[in-house]
Amino acid sequence: MTVLMRLDDVAVRFPLGRRRSVSAVDGVSLDIVQGQTLGLIGESGSGKSTLARAMLGLVPTSAGSVSWLGEDVARMPRQRRHDFTGEVQMVFQDPHSALDPRRRVHQSVREPLDVLRRGERRDRDELTRRALADVGLPAHLHDRYPHQLSGGQKQRVNIARALVTRPRLIVCDESVAALDVALQAEILNLLGDLKDEHDLTVVFISHDLGVVGHIADRVAVMYLGKLVETAAADDLLEAPRHPYTEALLSARPDVHQPGGGDRIVLRGDVPSPLAPPSGCRFHPRCLHASAACARDLPVLVPVESGGASACLRVADLYGPVPADPRAMRGAR
Numbered sequence: 001m002t003v004l005m006r007l008d009d010v011a012v013r014f015p016l017g018r019r020r021s022v023s024a025v026d027g028v029s030l031d032i033v034q035g036q037t038l039g040l041i042g043e044s045g046s047g048k049s050t051l052a053r054a055m056l057g058l059v060p061t062s063a064g065s066v067s068w069l070g071e072d073v074a075r076m077p078r079q080r081r082h083d084f085t086g087e088v089q090m091v092f093q094d095p096h097s098a099l100d101p102r103r104r105v106h107q108s109v110r111e112p113l114d115v116l117r118r119g120e121r122r123d124r125d126e127l128t129r130r131a132l133a134d135v136g137l138p139a140h141l142h143d144r145y146p147h148q149l150s151g152g153q154k155q156r157v158n159i160a161r162a163l164v165t166r167p168r169l170i171v172c173d174e175s176v177a178a179l180d181v182a183l184q185a186e187i188l189n190l191l192g193d194l195k196d197e198h199d200l201t202v203v204f205i206s207h208d209l210g211v212v213g214h215i216a217d218r219v220a221v222m223y224l225g226k227l228v229e230t231a232a233a234d235d236l237l238e239a240p241r242h243p244y245t246e247a248l249l250s251a252r253p254d255v256h257q258p259g260g261g262d263r264i265v266l267r268g269d270v271p272s273p274l275a276p277p278s279g280c281r282f283h284p285r286c287l288h289a290s291a292a293c294a295r296d297l298p299v300l301v302p303v304e305s306g307g308a309s310a311c312l313r314v315a316d317l318y319g320p321v322p323a324d325p326r327a328m329r330g331a332r
C-alpha cells in the first residue's frame, strides 16, 4: 500500500479583516492511497473545495502539512514543485466556466503542457491528441470552441486537460454536478475506465453520497471544516458510524435506511464557519447530542469496521470501539 499524499492535521483559515477569520478546514488528517478512489463528501460550505485546493498547494495551509510521497509540498524546491504540479491535477466543478471561451479545444488541453514547458512542440501536440482520444472526443471536435460543444463534451475536454500531463492523482471537484443524470453516469463510467487504464488515484468531491458511494473505495465525510467519519464506501453506506453521515444517507430517497429506521431530517443550516459551535460542531443539529457534545471536542477514533468516527457518543450509539491502537490507521 503506497500512500501518495498524506494530510497531517491540515487547517486553512481565510482572514477577514484584521481580527476575524473563516476556519474553512480544521485539523484534517487523511491518507490518499495509490490506486484508490477517495470520496470526499459534505454539505455546501463544509470545506471540501478548500481542502482540495490545499492538496494541490493552491491555498496555503495555516497549520499542519500536506506531503506527496513523503515530501512536504510547502517545502519542495522549485523544480520539484513544478513536477508536482503535473503529477496532481484537478478537474473543476463547472465544465462550462472551467474552459476559456476564446481557446479552441486542443489549445485548452495543451495549455498545462505549455505552462509546465513539457517536451518539444511536436511532443505536446501528440500528448494533447492522445489525451483527447483517451476521453473519447472525436477528432473533428478538437478544433472547436467550448460554446460549440455539449455539456458532456466540455466535461470530457476538462478531463483531457487534467490527464494531459500524465498525473498520478486527479482531484475531481463536483465534476458531474452540473450535468444531467444520464451524462453524469457516462462521465462517471469514463472516469472509472481512465482510472484503470492510467493507473490513476482519484479524489472525488461531491455533496451527493449516492454518487460518491457508487465510485469510491473509501469515503471521508466533512462537516464545517472537520472530518467526522472515514470508512470503506460499502461500510459507510451500510452502517454509518456518525449521526451526520446517518442524516446524509437518510436524506437520499434511493438509499435504504440503515437499520430500516425512519428518515432523519437535518434541522437548520450549516452554522457559519466564522463562529463554529463549541464542542462537536454538529451538536446543534444532532438528534443524539448530550451536554458533553456542546462542550468537548471529539477526535476521530477507530471503529470496528476499520473506519473512524469523530462522535463523542460513538460507543453508545454504534457499539464498542476497538482498543487496539494499531486500528488507528483506520482513522487516517
Ligand SMILES: Nc1ncnc2c1ncn2[C@@H]1O[C@H](COP(=O)(O)OP(=O)(O)OP(=O)(O)O)[C@@H](O)[C@H]1O
Pocket: 014, 022, 023, 024, 042, 043, 044, 045, 046, 047, 048, 049, 050, 051, 207, 273
Ligand atoms: N477565499 C475565501 N475567502 C473567505 N472564505 C472562503 C474562501 N473560500 C472559501 N471560503 C469559506 O470557507 C468555507 C468552506 O468553503 P468551501 O468552498 O471549501 O466548501 P465546500 O464544501 O466545497 O462547498 P461547496 O460544496 O458549496 O463548494 C465556506 O464558509 C466559504 O464561504
